[in-house]
Amino acid sequence: xxxxxxxxxxxxxxxxxxxxxxxxxxxxxxxxxxxxxxxxxxxxxxxxxxxxxxxxxxxxxxxxxxxxxxxxxxxxxxxxxxxxxxxxxxxxxxxxxxxxxxxxxxxxxxxxxxxxxxxxxxxxxxxxxxxxxxxxxxxxxxxxxxxxxxxxxxxxxxxxxxxxxxxxxxxxxxxxxxxxxxxxxxxxxxxxxxxxxxxxxxxxxxxxxxxxxxxxxxxxxxxxxxxxxxxxxxxxxxxxxxxxxxxxxxxxxxxxxxxxxxxxxxxxxxxxxxxxxxxxxxxxxxxxxxxxxxxxxxxxxxxxxxxxxxxxxxxxxxxxxxxxxxxxxxxxxxxxxxxxxxxx
Numbered sequence: 546x547x548x549x550x551x552x553x554x555x556x557x558x559x560x561x562x563x564x565x566x567x568x569x570x571x572x573x574x575x576x577x578x579x580x581x582x583x584x585x586x587x588x589x590x591x592x593x594x595x596x597x598x599x600x601x602x603x604x605x606x607x608x609x610x611x612x613x614x615x616x617x618x619x620x621x622x623x624x625x626x627x628x629x630x631x632x633x634x635x636x637x638x639x640x641x642x643x644x645x646x647x648x649x650x651x652x653x654x655x656x657x658x659x660x661x662x663x664x665x666x667x668x669x670x671x672x673x674x675x676x677x678x679x680x681x682x683x684x685x686x687x688x689x690x691x692x693x694x695x696x697x698x699x700x701x702x703x704x705x706x707x708x709x710x711x712x713x714x715x716x717x718x719x720x721x722x723x724x725x726x727x728x729x730x731x732x733x734x735x736x737x738x739x740x741x742x743x744x745x746x747x748x749x750x751x752x753x754x755x756x757x758x759x760x761x762x763x764x765x766x767x768x769x770x771x772x773x774x775x776x777x778x779x780x781x782x783x784x785x786x787x788x789x790x791x792x793x794x795x796x797x798x799x800x801x802x803x804x805x806x807x808x809x810x811x812x813x814x815x816x817x818x819x820x821x822x823x824x825x826x827x828x829x830x831x832x833x834x835x836x837x838x839x840x841x842x843x844x845x846x847x848x849x850x851x852x853x854x855x856x857x858x859x860x861x862x863x864x865x866x867x868x869x870x871x872x873x874x875x876x877x878x879x880x881x882x883x884x885x886x887x888x889x
Contacts, residue, residue, distance in 0.1 A: 556805050557709050559752035562716035562745065565616040569714060572615055572649055576603045578725040578860075583831045588848040595858045596847065597730065599722045602836055602866025606669070608793075609718055609742055609864050610642035610705075616714030617703045618646050629653060630700030634680075634687040636662040637793055638867055639705035644673035655698055657690045659683075665869050706741030707799025716745030722860050723753045732758040732856035734843045736864050737770045737813070738794035740802025746862065747809035758856060761806070761813045762846035764789035764821060769797045770806075771813040779803050790818050790876055793839030793864065814852060820845035822880035828863075829877075837868040838876055 557565075579598045586593040601609040622628055633643045634657035647654035654675035658667060659682035670677055680690040691702060704711065723730065733750055735743040747759045763770050766789030773780045779798050787795040798806070816824075824844035828834055840863040846852060847861055868876070 555709060556801070557713040557716065557745070557748060559749060561709070561713040562720065562749045562752075565612075565710075565713040566717040566720055568619040569612055569615040569717065572605075573611060574604050575721055576600050578722065579832060579834070581832045584827065584844070584848070589850050589852060590854050590857070594856065596861050597722070597726050597858070598832070598861045598863050599718060599725075600834060600863050601718065602834065602840065602863060604865070606638070606641045606645045606673075607865050607867040608638040608642070608837075609715060610638040611645055612717050613706075613708075613711035613714035613741060613745070614639070614642035614646035614703070615649065616717075617708065617710040618650050618652065620710050621701055621703075622650060628701055630655060630698055632691055632694050632698070632700050632702045633657070633705065634691050635705050636682075637666055638865055640666065640670045640675070641673060641867070643703060644670045644675035648674050653698075653700070655694050655700065657687050657694060659687070663869050665871070666867075669867075704799075706739035706796065707801050708741070709801060711741050712745040712748075712802065712805070714745070715742045716749040718742070718862065719746035719749030720753070722746075722862075723750055726858070726860060728754055729858055730754070730757060730860045731858045732760060732853075733860035733862065734760040734762055734814070734847050734852070735862045736791075736794055736839055736842045737761040737763050737806070738767070738839070739796035740770070740798045740806055742862070742864060743810070744802040744805035748805060750860075751809050758853075759810045760846070760852065761810055762843045763813060763815055764791040764794055764842055765815040765817045767791065767795050768815050771815050773798055773803065774807070774810075774813050789821070789838075790879065791821055791838040791842050793837060794842065812853075814846040814849065816842060816845040816849060819880050820849065822876055822878075824848070826877050826880060834863075835866050835868060836863055837865050840864045840866065
């Protein structure tokens, strides 16, 4: 069996991201950029600002993750056409992305998922033809189960975010967003968990417009990125965390994503679950778009008093729409029916 490991301490170039886009473009959607006059008028900037929402809930499998998964498999197959199967671990969107990417590429997908993962997510993974291997809901159990699956079935392992090919694939979103806004954005705000999306997008957008300002948004209940920036090193979650409805942003930074973010990001903005809930309600009511809590984090952050006043044209990355509909009322009830975006 073989495990795919990337070279330590390397980072994708803009050429790598361009190449990734050419590989995956035939298989993905060029998701729309939407605007909303109501949301433009909110926030701390007097007179409002222009917000441009990159809507990855309209992407295949409902989130941006298919970009990195497809790029990874495309490159791996070009280097070794004999690969037959792929192994990964994930409780959410990466699991679905690998399953769909394997279906597109004619490979077998083995996905290690925690036993307590929502059934709706397991059903989606199974729907794309993958085999699920359940484990206890801790990272050590995930990694150990992956090792056993690789020993039994062979194949390659593709990490969900700490992987240069994944980072390059996610960076293709930034190229699209800049093209769709005529390179006129002053700033962009991106959600951050493990950092695959945010590092890829920050690299691509900085390459296209070096003066663009990059901000990250994360839930206060999973604030490892903000604390890591303050300390200058990768920190794990503090006691009692992660604890947030933004379940797609629970992972901590990787040694490949953190250095990229350190060199490209101006500020990390944290928002609490009440703000996230209010942002979900606002987008659904005003934009008529269904988004998952992790996508609402950027909306809450850009409308908070922590976001700088001066950027006028801001790209807002909405990372996906894979929300558990059985939990949706609960998410919206956190902020209440007359919710406004509260200042932190």
